[in-house]
Amino acid sequence: MRTAYNVETVRAAERELMARLPEGTLMQRAVAGLAAACADLLGRVYGSRVVLLVGSGDNGGDALYAGARLARRGAGVSAVLLAPERAHAGxxxxxxxAGGSVVPAGRAEGAILRADLVLDGIVGIGGKGGLRADAAALVAVVERSRAAVVAVDLPSGVDADSGEVRGEAVRADLTVTFGTHKPGLLIDPAREYAGVVRLVDIGLSLPGEPEIEALQHADVAGLLPVPGAESDKYRRGVxxxxxGSARYPGAAVLAVAGALRGGAGAVRYVGPAGDAVVARFPETLVSDQGPAKAGRVQAWVVGPGAGDDAASVAEVLEAEVPVLIDADGLRLADREVVRGRSAPTLMTPHAGEAAALLGVAREEVEGARLESVRELAARYGATVLLKGSTTLVADSGGGAVRVNPTGTGWLATAGSGDVLSGLTGSLLAAGLSALDAGSVGAYLHGLAGRLAADGAPVGAGDVAGAVGRAWRDVRG
Incomplete structure (x- = not known):
């Protein structure tokens, strides 16, 4: 599992380690990894032109020491000092x-535009509130250059703890981070600015619970429900x-498609799209008597394409089993009813739906995804899966937020969320917790999207059809 810790925890761990090591040892560990990563990216160090953007903190010191190592290998290294009087003296x-030089302020633009590599050491992990005007001006020049860009620990201008970006920020091809990932490296919009992330182990011991967790194949494989010799369709979960509705019967078909591939033993469908569902999936158990009379289930999914069917949403929320609420169900569900449920509830909004539930603009949710998913989970007393370029899953009780590392932009297609809802609901019925079901569902859905698309446009039905391949890939 990949984990990320907040700045306060990282700083405390660094202080504890530095107290036990000779002075400067920790920085040199970081610098060795940073210089090696820069050399790997350059390919040929000798004769390369490297420009260091140096702020006043330790990130600036890291950039200077790494630049010295590259200069000793024959690179032409020059430093742009944003605060010359406070640059790291050592x-x-x-x-x-090592033969490096300092670029006068008036020649900084030309040096950057001629560089093969720019090393960003402007601001460290403690930077807040965006870049100052002089730093922002340099970042604008870097954007115009053809240089490869490497960020020290994280790109300058992004918030390490939240992933927020306020104003100009460095767009890196590679970010070399030290000790542990920082939340902003895993969460959009900041994740877009980080490029490829390379973690350098500097010996930190990080106590307590991380801020962010990202499941990997092995973690997901350990959570997937696998039938045993004594299993039958009911023991596996229903x-x-x-x-679905008269207007949106396809939402029902796609939700059922996802559910049939999600690990449960049977799928019961309730709603007006029964004929369309059975025509496509005859193994589905169909009822037109409403959720309360549909028969025994271990979990419900309610809302995809449901229109204004508030009665079904209310009936489902009365059930004493886990419930996943999506799409129209989010609009129709009563917050106090959701908060009062004794069984787990998993809500799966996209940014627009989350914004409506929080009473803010969509842009606020997209710019502060971590804060938004936590706020929604707290307000509704539910687990919340916030869909988007970075899918996040937060539990109502707090703790580490899960970030999904799979996916592709091709998943931004009509009906894709319906497949995710059915798939995740099936995992709930198979016995996974709301947090695990949301995390595993998002992981499989994202991987299925990649496999189905293979670099080309894809439909939601294709994504559902690739869930089995994703499942086998994880277990393999």
């Missing part, structure tokens, strides 16, 4: 001893799907 001396 790092600057090392750069000059998921109920209350979805």
């Amino acid at each position: 790092g600057l001396a090392a750069l000059r001893r 998921v109920g799907i209350a979805a």
Whole structure:
């Protein structure tokens, strides 16, 4: 499992380690990894032109020391000092001893535009509130250059703890981070700015619970429901799907498609699209008597394409089993009813739906995804899966937020969310917790999207059809 810790925890761990090591040892561990990553990206160090953007903190010191190492290997290294009087003295001396130079302010633009590699050491993980005007001006020049861009620890201008970006920020091809991932490296919009992330182990011991968790194949494989010799369709779990309407029968079909591939033993469908569902999936158990009379289920999915069917949403929320609420169900569900449920509830909004539930603009949710998913989980007393370029899953009781590392932009297609709802609801019925079901569902859905698309446009039905391949890929 990949984990990320907040700045306060990282700082405390660094102080504890530095107290036990000779002075400067921790920085040199970081610098060795940083310089090696820069060399790998350059391919040929000798004769390369490297420009360091140096702020006043330790990130600036890291950039200077790494620049000194590259200069000793034959690179032409020059430093742009944003605060010359506060530049790291040891790092600057090392750069000059190695043959590097300092670029006068008036020549910084030309140096950047001629560079093969720009090393961003402007702001460290403690940076807040965006870049100052002089730094923002340099970042704009970097955007115009053809240089490869490497960020020290995280791109300058992004918030390490939240993933928010306020104003200009460095867009890196590679971010070399030290000790542990920071939340902003895994969460959009900041994740877009980080490029490829390379973690350098510097020996940190990080106590307590991380801020962010990202499941990997092995973690997901350990959570997938696998039938045993004594299993039957009921022991494996039955998921109920209350979805679709006369206007949106396809939502029901796609939700059922996802559910049939999600690990439960049977799928019960309730709603007006029964004929369409049975025509496509004759193994589905169909009822037109409403959720309360549909028969026994271990979990419900309600809302995809449901229109204004508030009665079905209310009936499902009265059930004493886990419930996944999506799409129209989010609009129709009463917050106090959701908060009062004794069984787990999993809500799966996209940014627009989350914004409506929170009473804010969509842009606020997209710009502060971590804060938004936590706020929704707290307000509704539910687990919340916030869909989007970075899918996040937050539990109502707090703790680490899960970030999904799979997916593709091709999943932004009509009906894709309906497949995710059915798939995740089936995992709920198979016995996974709301947090695990949301995390595993998003992981499989994202991987299925990649496999189905293979670099080309894809439909939601294709994504559902690729869930089995994704499942086998994880278990393999």
